[in-house]
Amino acid sequence: MNKNDLIARIAKETNLTQKRVGEILDAILNSIVEVVKEEGSITFTNFGKFEKRVRKERKGVNPKTGDLILIPPKEVFVFKPSKNIF
Numbered sequence: 001m002n003k004n005d006l007i008a009r010i011a012k013e014t015n016l017t018q019k020r021v022g023e024i025l026d027a028i029l030n031s032i033v034e035v036v037k038e039e040g041s042i043t044f045t046n047f048g049k050f051e052k053r054v055r056k057e058r059k060g061v062n063p064k065t066g067d068l069i070l071i072p073p074k075e076v077f078v079f080k081p082s083k084n085i086f
Helices: 003-014 018-039
Strands: 041-044 048-055 058-061 068-071 074-081
Touching (some): 018 048
Antiparallel strands (some): 041 048, 048 074, 058 068
């Protein structure tokens, strides 16, 4: 399933237009991203938690040359589902 499939499914269930559902979905997703950027995490009870984590610096190997390289620390966006979701 992709975003357009989800929009069509929600539109059918709510009797809203696909355009309106798309606008609402975009607003929700953008809000989640902004909250995680600003506050570090957002939790939805019985669904899961979106959070920002920092991957530590680590060693890696350049696949072309085989040389060891240092991969710098990086912020990543993580979703941890609730135990109740499955």
